[in-house]
Amino acid sequence: MNRQILIIVLILTAISLVGIMLGFLYSRLPSNNPQESQAGCESVGGDWDVVASRCLVSYKEAGELCIDGGQCISGVCSPPILSIEEEATLEHNPISGVIGICASSTEVTGCAPQVLKGVISKESMCGE
Numbered sequence: 001m002n003r004q005i006l007i008i009v010l011i012l013t014a015i016s017l018v019g020i021m022l023g024f025l026y027s028r029l030p031s032n033n034p035q036e037s038q039a040g041c042e043s044v045g046g047d048w049d050v051v052a053s054r055c056l057v058s059y060k061e062a063g064e065l066c067i068d069g070g071q072c073i074s075g076v077c078s079p080p081i082l083s084i085e086e087e088a089t090l091e092h093n094p095i096s097g098v099i100g101i102c103a104s105s106t107e108v109t110g111c112a113p114q115v116l117k118g119v120i121s122k123e124s125m126c127g128e
Helices: 002-027 038-043 084-090
Strands: 047-049 054-056 100-102
Touching: 038 047, 038 054
Parallel strands: none
Antiparallel strands: 047 054
16 A cells, blocks of 8 residues: 555656656747847847847836837837828838837727837738
């Protein structure tokens, strides 16, 4: 009887250790650590600090500059006012290199035009 209990305890311990090891390995996958590379950092809306080789992801207040809603407390990076030429371009092509302004959470209702990873498209501007 004692031998059976010992075997059960050993099996449960082994299962627990394997689960912990798998969880650790999963957390170390590059896709779960975007802050470790410039491309990964930028994919989550962070700013890559070349000198320090690190990702700067902050949660900015309303009115601060942004390139993605992930940088803003409200979750929405509002695009700037577009020129007539930019509006014409947007009808057929996305516009990249866009810097927006963090919206306040009270401004966000329904479909909110927004900058996504420095890009605006017809869809991100609530177009059809």
